[in-house]
């Protein structure tokens with residue numbers, strides 16, 4: 001509680017103020033002392049022989065440069081991040097089982113992906129629904145302003161981003177199997193899928209910003225399911 005009191009202006013802790021950020025990091029480091037009861041003097045220093053560029057070079061970009069992404073790279077990123085591959089094995093015969101490129105509880109499908117294309121060469125601006133089975137983008141007649149959805153993120157300028165993925169939840173199948181825990185699993189699933197997107201983009205030397213602050217626009221429409229997460233990609 002004392003530590004919280006130290007932070008006088010709560011609004012400052014949101015990503016910007018370096019001094020308050022460093023005090024927060026100190027709080028996080030001190031967390032390790034909680035384990036003092038169990039700590040021995042032994043420790044193992046970690047070393048790596050291979051720093052992976054797609055991990056080491058990743059960082060958040062909030063002000064995108066006006067650069068358009070080639071269509072082929074966009075397809076590579078979307079297919080590798082979200083689309084299914086089909087498994088034909090002795091066990092699954094005569095069926096070919098769709099496998100995701102990210103793990104999901106019970107192998108169920110609790111996420112849909114709506115992609116706002118902004119700056120991809122050869123693809124018109126607008127919203128598209130991803131069919132991850134057929135590997136298709138279906139044009140949507142959605143009159144949503146991305147600016148309005150992410151109106152709380154004043155520190156982010158999506159104007160020059162290449163595309164933004166909206167992660168939409170649909171818990172029907174999950175609730176039958178898991179009850180209320182389905183929502184928790186759906187969010188974990190969204191984290192895995194978003195990480196695929198960030199790392200695939202990083203592979204092609206693009207970056208992104210994760211967006212957790214948004215308005216549930218479109219929720220009045222019965223056909224529109226809740227947005228759980230957004231990730232914008234660009235340079």
Ligand SMILES: Cc1cc2nc3c(=O)[nH]c(=O)nc-3n(C[C@H](O)[C@H](O)[C@H](O)COP(=O)(O)O)c2cc1C
Nearest residue numbers: 015058059060061062153155156209210211212213
């Ligand atoms: C769940 C989640 C929600 C986030 N929401 C926002 C957001 O609404 N606005 C924003 O500017 N950054 C948001 N971020 C990005 C973080 O601020 C960013 O990852 C953090 O500052 C660390 O920077 P780095 O990614 O370059 O290491 C979010 C990140 C996560 C994981």
